[in-house]
Amino acid sequence: MKLVIKNLTKTYKNGVKAIDNLSIEIGTGMFGLLGPNGAGKSSLMRTIATLQSPDSGSITFGDINVLEDNMSLRKVLGYLPQSFGVYPKMSAEDLLDYFATLKGVSNNDERKAIVKEVLEITNLYDVRRKHVAGYSGGMKQRFGIAQLLLNNPKLIIVDEPTAGLDPAERHRFLNVLREVGTNCTVIFSTHIVEDVKELCNEMAILNGGKILKHTTPLEATQELEGSIWTKIIQREDLDAAEASFNILSSNYNQDNTLNIRVHALEKPSEEFVATKPQLDDVYFIALKQDEPVLA
Numbered sequence: 001m002k003l004v005i006k007n008l009t010k011t012y013k014n015g016v017k018a019i020d021n022l023s024i025e026i027g028t029g030m031f032g033l034l035g036p037n038g039a040g041k042s043s044l045m046r047t048i049a050t051l052q053s054p055d056s057g058s059i060t061f062g063d064i065n066v067l068e069d070n071m072s073l074r075k076v077l078g079y080l081p082q083s084f085g086v087y088p089k090m091s092a093e094d095l096l097d098y099f100a101t102l103k104g105v106s107n108n109d110e111r112k113a114i115v116k117e118v119l120e121i122t123n124l125y126d127v128r129r130k131h132v133a134g135y136s137g138g139m140k141q142r143f144g145i146a147q148l149l150l151n152n153p154k155l156i157i158v159d160e161p162t163a164g165l166d167p168a169e170r171h172r173f174l175n176v177l178r179e180v181g182t183n184c185t186v187i188f189s190t191h192i193v194e195d196v197k198e199l200c201n202e203m204a205i206l207n208g209g210k211i212l213k214h215t216t217p218l219e220a221t222q223e224l225e226g227s228i229w230t231k232i233i234q235r236e237d238l239d240a241a242e243a244s245f246n247i248l249s250s251n252y253n254q255d256n257t258l259n260i261r262v263h264a265l266e267k268p269s270e271e272f273v274a275t276k277p278q279l280d281d282v283y284f285i286a287l288k289q290d291e292p293v294l295a
């Protein structure tokens with residue numbers, strides 16, 4: 001089923017335009033919504049999840065008119081907000097059983113089966129009797145996925161789920177999401193480029209409430225083939241290099257020199273070496289091109 005968003009706009013009471021005439025179509029699979037803090041990712045996700053209304057525009061999911069028929073969308077929606085709040089001192093198993101009851105699964109055996117299934121998918125079965133309140137950050141996020149799977153959603157929205165997770169937990173979480181996302185639409189927001197690279201078959205870069213680019217990670221990096229260059233410079237030469245070249249990023253080497261990455265259609269100068277484009281380059285170029293031009 002396809003999610004189709006047309007001309008969506010949302011201005012908050014304080015005058016911030018968080019979504020700015022945004023249009024996009026998202027099909028089945030893992031979709032990464034990448035953008036810096038304040039880009040409007042949460043505003044967009046809350047709007048799709050029917051938790052807030054836009055000022056104008058339309059959203060449809062398959063044949064559901066999302067803005068006019070909130071309830072139909074909620075039946076097929078699984079949503080994991082940025083912060084899930086405080087958990088009661090209940091075991092994962094009991095809490096999921098409770099959530100399943102709230103979601104209308106009244107038959108005992110049916111409830112037991114679905115709770116077991118979601119615990120297995122999220123790799124929490126072995127710790128099902130532990131209190132969720134005592135879970136690590138990564139386990140809590142996986143529990144968040146377990147609860148949203150209870151109603152067998154067709155559209156899953158997860159808002160910056162990897163923020164604050166250590167590398168091992170992040171890896172485990174992404175694996176769970178990958179498995180879950182094989183036959184439904186998953187929209188996953190993040191400011192971590194690596195998340196999108198590892199997980200998503202399609203992506204958009206969002207800034208200032210607008211889609212700057214809608215692409216696939218593969219296409220986006222292929223487009224830059226032959227236009228990314230690196231050079232090692234002395235630390236004190238960075239300002240001069242910034243004035244002369246279109247620097248996308250710079251990394252310190254152990255000897256205190258810097259490795260700069262530059263975007264240019266032709267070799268910027270003799271000492272530069274061509275290098276393979278990365279998804280970070282795509283992200284930085286999109287954001288740079290969106291910067292206001294100062295007079």
Ligand SMILES: Nc1ncnc2c1ncn2[C@@H]1O[C@H](COP(=O)(O)OP(=O)(O)OP(=O)(O)O)[C@@H](O)[C@H]1O
Pocket residue numbers: 012013014016017018035036037038039040041042043044160
């Ligand atoms: N309820 C609100 N009232 C007023 N302004 C808001 C509200 N929610 C968000 N904003 C503002 O709207 C803009 C977009 O915020 P949003 O949270 O959607 O971005 P984000 O990309 O999710 O960022 P983050 O990663 O920091 O959550 C920001 O300038 C933010 O301060």
